[in-house]
Amino acid sequence: MKTDQLFQHYLKEAETDFSGWDFSHVTETGRLASGMLSWSYGSMAKTLMAESTSMLDMGTGGGELLSKLQPFPPRVCATEGYKPNFPIAKGRLEPFGVKVVEVEPDNQLRFPDKHFDLIINKHEEYEPSEVRRVLQDGGTFLTQQVGWSDCQDINRLLGAPVNEEYAHWNLEFAHKQLEGHGFKVLLSKQEFPVQRFYDIGALIYYLKAIPWQVVDFSVEDYVDLLFELHLKIKRAGYLDIKQDRFVLRAVGI
Template identity: 35%
Template sequence: MDYMKLKEYWISEEEKSFKGWDFSYISKRKLEEPLPWNYDNIVRQYLKSNSILLDMGTGGGEYLLTLNHPYNNTFVTEAYPPNFELCKRKLTPLGIDVRQVFDDSCLPFENNMFDVIINKHESFDIKEVYRLLKPTGLFITQQVGGLNNKELSRFLINDFEEVISSEHNLENNLMLIQNQGLTILKSEECFPKLKFFDIGALVYFARVIEWEFPNFSVDSCFEKLCQLQSIIEQQGYIESEEHRFIIVAQKPKK
């Protein structure tokens, strides 16, 4: 095995650009175990055509647009500057209200404004979510838990320090949401497996998910990547454990 050629290839993967929240480039080079729930089905179960909708952390609006929700009833937030610019180009001309937001505790919307707030893998302040929801309004969130890919991160990164706390789990979030006064309609948690079939795909993934792999680079992690390459040669893949949970909560009538 020529590891110098492999290193050149891995560095080329490290330097690939990434837009929106679209992992199609490596979709055939990794495999995620299906979740026991379907986020899209849950959202569509509760979303009505006349609902005033907020999508928190919309990325590039990829998922939002699949809902075909009336654009004049649709609002989105996004913090990451390249994605925000993408949303302005793609969503604003449609009539969707796009806001750049950096502070979860201060969202630029009126009290009791939304029938449904959806949030897929985005941070949130439940006090602010409560303020924005209409009475009987719904908050639907699927979260990446604090244990996501943690063993792989610890293996790859020397002196690994977690950015997202391991305490970010279903139990603690249910407590926060219920303490704010919302009623839980659905909740579930799981730890699906994620397989990578080549190290280049892992390199691309780790560079994008920088909060899970802080200070990752091919140069600094080269020896560990070579060890993982040996595992792929033996068994055809490397495996990581993800962490997901979903909550549907409702604001009371009054």
């Protein structure tokens, strides 16, 4: 291990700072790639935004995605509950007239009843009753979610425990939950694309950016198993990990 200079290089690179939800350090360099879905959350959001007058983006992260979905409806708000992301989102979105609101917990919405005709949500926790409360009758809720089984191959390969708290979180549960809180579901779909890591540094970067995948992850604690994966990637050229994604589009009734 000590004589593998490439592995040591990736361990050193893992010290790279991470902010917002910007994975460009590994995605735009082609070191991490995700398989295709049969739907586009961004395209669906753009279409709905064209007919909206007041919208909310839940869990905007650092505002990376929302900032690219312009032009905006006349009134646009965004929420963020992760404190390090909040100032990043404000700095990126407020120049475009977006009101960015910090929320805690992040599924509680500090807005009046029936305040929006469109609510979008990508990979953010939500409480259906809260979403329905601030959504106008006939308004649309669009969400793409990460299912519980997402990337559990990583945990298995590292011998790390899987968080059983969210074992129920899948398309069927979320669909029924929305129907039980005043929504009519118009689109309901789940798929399992592959996420491909082309070097161990990209995997380490991902695990540091997504701290809930392997709780309390540190390179030091997993260095031997990371080295084994590094050798596996060198032999095969990549490491494939199964993702879990589902999308729901619903209207308030």
